[in-house]
Amino acid sequence: MHAQATIALDDSHSRITRWVFTEPGERTGPHTHEFEYVVVPITGGALSVVDTQGTTTELVQTAGVPYRGRAGTSHDVVNASGGRLVFIEVELTSI
Numbered sequence: 001m002h003a004q005a006t007i008a009l010d011d012s013h014s015r016i017t018r019w020v021f022t023e024p025g026e027r028t029g030p031h032t033h034e035f036e037y038v039v040v041p042i043t044g045g046a047l048s049v050v051d052t053q054g055t056t057t058e059l060v061q062t063a064g065v066p067y068r069g070r071a072g073t074s075h076d077v078v079n080a081s082g083g084r085l086v087f088i089e090v091e092l093t094s095i
Contacts, residue, residue: 001026003079008088015091021079032074035091040066042088045081061087 003026009016015035019028030052041061049057052074061067079085 021085027078037091040088042086045085048078
C-alpha cells in the first residue's frame, strides 16, 4: 500500500509534494532525496523510517512543526499512526 503523493508545485526553485497516508502501514516506497528538503507536518503522527540497511527509526511528527532533511537521504517512510497522516514536503531544487 502506497501513500498518495500530489505534486503541488515543481519549478526551477522547488518541488512541493503533499503526502497523504490514509491507513496504517501505507508507505512512500524506497527513495533517495536528490535535494535538501523541509517537511511540514499537517496532522502530526508516528512514522517508521527504514533506511537502505533495513534499520528502522521511529519519528513522531508534530502538526505545524517543520523539520529539515538532507540531500542524499535514502529511506522508505511508513505510517505507524493509528489512522490518517498528512505532511507537505518542500524540496529546495536551487539553493
